[in-house]
Amino acid sequence: MAHVGTVGTADGQAASVASLGQRAEAYARERGISRTTLEQLGVVSATVFFPELKGSSEAIIFQYFVGGKRTFWKGRAFPDKAFVAQKGGEVAFYNLENVLADIPETVFITEGEFDCAALVEAGIGLNQVLSVPTGAPEKPIPDDEPISGYGFVDDALRAGLSRVKRFVWCGDGDANGLALRQNMARIFGFARFWFVDWPEGIKDPNQMLMTDGPEDLRDLVVNGCRPWPVQGVYRISEIPEPPPLTLWTPGFVEWEGKVKLAPGTMSVVTGHPGHGKTALWAQIWFSIVRKYGVGACMATFETRPVPHMRRTLRTLFWGKLECDMSPEEKARADYWIDDRYRWIIHPDQKPTLGWLLDMAEVAVIRHGARIVQIDPWNRLESQRGPNETETDYIGRCLTSLYVFAQQMNVHVQVLAHPSKMDGPRKGKAPELDDIAGSKHWDNRVDQGFVVHRPKLFEGGQRCTDAELLYKKSRFEELGYPCKLLMRFDTARRTYVSVDYEA
Numbered sequence: 001m002a003h004v005g006t007v008g009t010a011d012g013q014a015a016s017v018a019s020l021g022q023r024a025e026a027y028a029r030e031r032g033i034s035r036t037t038l039e040q041l042g043v044v045s046a047t048v049f050f051p052e053l054k055g056s057s058e059a060i061i062f063q064y065f066v067g068g069k070r071t072f073w074k075g076r077a078f079p080d081k082a083f084v085a086q087k088g089g090e091v092a093f094y095n096l097e098n099v100l101a102d103i104p105e106t107v108f109i110t111e112g113e114f115d116c117a118a119l120v121e122a123g124i125g126l127n128q129v130l131s132v133p134t135g136a137p138e139k140p141i142p143d144d145e146p147i148s149g150y151g152f153v154d155d156a157l158r159a160g161l162s163r164v165k166r167f168v169w170c171g172d173g174d175a176n177g178l179a180l181r182q183n184m185a186r187i188f189g190f191a192r193f194w195f196v197d198w199p200e201g202i203k204d205p206n207q208m209l210m211t212d213g214p215e216d217l218r219d220l221v222v223n224g225c226r227p228w229p230v231q232g233v234y235r236i237s238e239i240p241e242p243p244p245l246t247l248w249t250p251g252f253v254e255w256e257g258k259v260k261l262a263p264g265t266m267s268v269v270t271g272h273p274g275h276g277k278t279a280l281w282a283q284i285w286f287s288i289v290r291k292y293g294v295g296a297c298m299a300t301f302e303t304r305p306v307p308h309m310r311r312t313l314r315t316l317f318w319g320k321l322e323c324d325m326s327p328e329e330k331a332r333a334d335y336w337i338d339d340r341y342r343w344i345i346h347p348d349q350k351p352t353l354g355w356l357l358d359m360a361e362v363a364v365i366r367h368g369a370r371i372v373q374i375d376p377w378n379r380l381e382s383q384r385g386p387n388e389t390e391t392d393y394i395g396r397c398l399t400s401l402y403v404f405a406q407q408m409n410v411h412v413q414v415l416a417h418p419s420k421m422d423g424p425r426k427g428k429a430p431e432l433d434d435i436a437g438s439k440h441w442d443n444r445v446d447q448g449f450v451v452h453r454p455k456l457f458e459g460g461q462r463c464t465d466a467e468l469l470y471k472k473s474r475f476e477e478l479g480y481p482c483k484l485l486m487r488f489d490t491a492r493r494t495y496v497s498v499d500y501e502a
């Protein structure tokens with residue numbers, strides 16, 4: 001590599017270039033940088049004309065090489081501070097040739113040649129340091145504008161720098177330096193971009209070398225550098241601890257801990273028509289509303305709130321049939337129901353999911369609802385896009401419902417019909433993936449239930465045996481899949497557990 005020659009000054013005058021003179025060496029030493037480091041980097045000294053100083057001065061000359069030939073140089077006057085650069089030279093990263101010759105895993109990039117030298121002085125490999133050749137901008141390029149003005153970076157990436165796995169930005173800590181860092185992070189790509197935050201009062205590697213010494217500088221850039229933050233990818237330690245799930249027990253002591261429900265989650269219930277989905281879940285939610293003092297928001301499109309749901313709730317409230325209640329008892333039950341329940345009714349009976357979620361939000365925020373039930377799913381008007389399959393549409397709806405459940409911290413429950421089951425499966429309990437329209441019913445929900453009556457009649461008599469099949473539980477806090485045997489007590493119009501009588 002040719003380290004000696006002549007340099008032309010910015011105004012075109014030639015200056016003689018020696019190897020590193022003693023005064024230049026002494027000046028660099030004051031900055032903590034040894035002759036060895038400077039020689040490794042091909043730094044020389046010369047007397048150069050500095051327009052800024054209106055005269056010649058001794059200078060440290062940083063030479064830029066390509067293929068062993070100097071293509072550009074920059075001079076730093078000393079003892080007075082001034083800079084000059086070769087006119088018309090090829091602008092590239094400083095020390096690029098040494099880096100490209102080796103393509104190390106990690107490259108440290110500084111905002112000045114002296115900072116590059118400081119890193120080499122601190123023990124970073126000569127093949128691992130680069131400096132940008134140009135000054136820093138005042139502001140970063142806005143995120144929505146394309147990056148321009150950094151052709152030298154693109155050239156270097158194309159020449160092989162793109163094979164480096166990690167770039168550690170060691171630029172200045174001032175406002176311009178941070179703007180340059182922002183631009184560089186975008187050019188190099190966030191995934192490979194790391195950075196160093198300088199300690200209080202330090203702005204660049206050379207200053208840190210002088211104040212803290214080479215070991216501390218090396219330790220900071222090698223061990224203290226941090227990955228450029230990328231929103232969306234976290235370490236487990238960076239994720240805030242969520243509060244534990246609030247758990248509700250569904251009101252059947254015989255179920256012990258097998259089934260729990262929670263706000264912030266979503267469930268689906270299916271079962272053949274008339275098998276008791278609405279009735280059983282009305283009882284379960286009633287029990288939770290009463291025990292935990294929470295509100296419920298019901299969109300029961302096929303079961304009229306008045307008189308049917310009111311009758312069910314009055315019955316559950318008093319544990320006896322409506323016909324046996326006094327007007328005062330009915331009024332007391334209604335007062336309680338009015339306090340805890342809100343009913344979603346569309347003026348034209350054409351509810352869409354978007355409309356329903358708007359109403360549910362009001363019920364949650366104004367009235368303290370923690371349970372939102374949609375019964376049944378197929379009564380919502382479809383808002384399927386022209387090129388959207390039914391499966392995709394349902395997947396999209398379930399995502400909105402899930403986000404709603406989480407953001408509002410409510411339990412969202414959807415009651416959905418299975419598609420028709422003919423042949424040998426006729427009359428058998430459906431599975432979650434039998435729910436009409438989409439496989440997402442099974443995989444997008446936290447809990448999946450089937451309400452099933454094995455026989456509706458026997459010997460001309462109504463059979464009241466029913467099963468709650470707990471098919472899916474995403475979290476163990478919510479219990480585990482199991483079969484719960486029930487009987488509908490027609491005298492009291494309530495379900496009782498028959499796993500064992502408590």
Ligand SMILES: Nc1ncnc2c1ncn2[C@@H]1O[C@H](COP(=O)(O)OP(=O)(O)OP(=O)(O)O)[C@@H](O)[C@H]1O
Nearest residue numbers: 272273274275276277278279280463464465466488
């Ligand atoms: N195990 C049972 N034994 C006898 N009758 C029952 C049983 N479960 C529910 N019923 C009664 O059957 C009727 C229908 O029940 P429900 O509306 O809850 O069924 P569903 O599964 O929600 O039906 P759909 O899908 O048609 O809405 C109600 O009158 C209810 O009281």
